[in-house]
Amino acid sequence: MTTFLQQLVNGLSLGSIYALIALGYTMVYGVLRLINFAHGDVYMLGAYAGYYLSRKLKGDEPSLGSALLVMLGAMLTCALIGVVIERFAYRPVRRAARLTLLITAIGVSLFIENTAQLVFGPDPKFFPSLAPRADFHVGGVRLTSEQLTVIAVSFLLMVLLRFFIMKTRTGKAMRAVSFNLDAAKLMGISTDRIIAITFALGSALAAAAGVLIGMQIPKIDPLMGILYGLKAFVAAVLGGIGNVPGAVIGGLLIGTSEVMVVGYLSSTFRDAIAFGILILVLLLRPQGILGRAQKEKV
């Protein structure tokens, strides 16, 4: 039982990371109907932004203040990158065929990965520890401060996002755009601005995930975004793509099942489990857990 609880904690903290990345996938899919392949790479850039920022702040003892600064800095950097990607790569092809949009996304993803290998070097880098760390023991289950931070920070960000989408005017406009882009435009919503904001928000969440993973597994490399991006996308599909609470549920489920498989079966299948889940979802419930089946309209 203790082992199970321990695995559950590990799974939830990994799952929160997936959930944060999945949110970006699902939001962009909501407004543009695009699988943003570059999203996993934005997450990688977030980790690197955190790495370089914390190197800049070196000399200070690890403290909560500097950790917060690094996190906010990385989020801001990636929000900017997300807006730039949308403006220069996706906007020119937005009205083109979906295949064109998809190939552009793949091109952007390849561009970021290869440029990152040139700029940062292909070898992994070691993420410095940001905050003072401690272990807590609750009934035989070990909770590290990193795990608690990951879970707490992602929970906080998700609540903020929920508040933003449901309660603010911009959030309302985002929901309108994702419901029907053309109708939203007719109602006087500046869709270009809303789409840019969506990219900024999604990329900032991915950056937060990048810094959090750096704290938990302190090894970052330029290709780390591929596998995490893929699994987070599966999480978004599992929860129902385009559905914000669904992405969170999907992320937590994928993270937990991955950790459980590694813990009870074999670590060989670590990367296969998300793929297996994806196949099952597509066969049994393609609209995802919270998604509603959409009728095709002509």
Next chain:
Amino acid sequence: MKGFVLAIVFVAVLFLGNSLLTGGLLPGFSVSPYFLQVVSLAGINIILAVSLNLINGFTGQFSIGHAGFMAIGAYVSAYVTAAFGDRIRGALGMLPPTFQNSALLLIALGIGAACAAVAGFLVGVPSLRLRGDYLAIVTLGFGEIIRVFILNIDAVGGARGFSGIPRLANFAWIYLFAGATILVVSRIVRSSFGRTLVAIREDEIAAEAMGVNTTRSKVISFVVSSAMAGVAGGLFAHYLMYVHTNSFTFIKSFEIIIMIVIGGLGSITGSVLGAVLYIVLTEGLRQFAQYRMVLFSLLLIVIMIVRPQGILGHRELWSFFPRRRRVEPVPPAVAG
């Protein structure tokens, strides 16, 4: 009959060309092994590009795991020749050794292609039932997963790579299969089944309304394409005599996509052109190797923005040359 003669001539030219290039025909004349290898690998890329174009260009479904099917073909066929090669040769004892090797290669390629086709079926059925981009993500995932599985199978070398594969394929075999791939794909595309594929690409809902079983057509197209990638993998393994999973990463899949995007989605001559152009650029830019993929990815984005249909688009190369019109004999007017 004419086609049969042409095929015989094609095969004869290939095998004569092979012995000419390797220096077996004219004493004192041969090309450098490096050049021959580049040309042969270009042939394998042609098979990959043309077969991927069947699903991406003609059917309009986006697969980005072609390297995964290539890996299955490579490993399965290499395992067949390495593990059962002697027994198969023994069973074919009455044939001369050259034919024994040819038969062995064909058997191995056949089994490799069949396994790749089965994998294509298993991947295609769940994802092609749905509309949209699910095939892209499923094939990307599959391409990575299959690598992980191969790395954990010790019988094929695991992380050490699979060595000790006999060199059964050569320039002639590769271009024989490249020719066959081009022939098969162009025949498929011009058949009535090919029309259903193009109809699905243009408008899936309209195609369905016209009575096309869209899922079935898409799955068939995908399975054929996967099988051809398996053949390309088998040739790759028996040409280089060593395979490692690093040759089949998603980067390889993206390279093939770049080839068909450069050449034209939905153009067979375009994908041949793209495959050749890609090899020429890669070899020509060898001293800038680390900038190569940055350049190619930028090229991909720019092509999508400026000319999303690729250089040739849906057209074939020969459609750019004016064709001589044959004068049709005028039927005699019926006296009324």
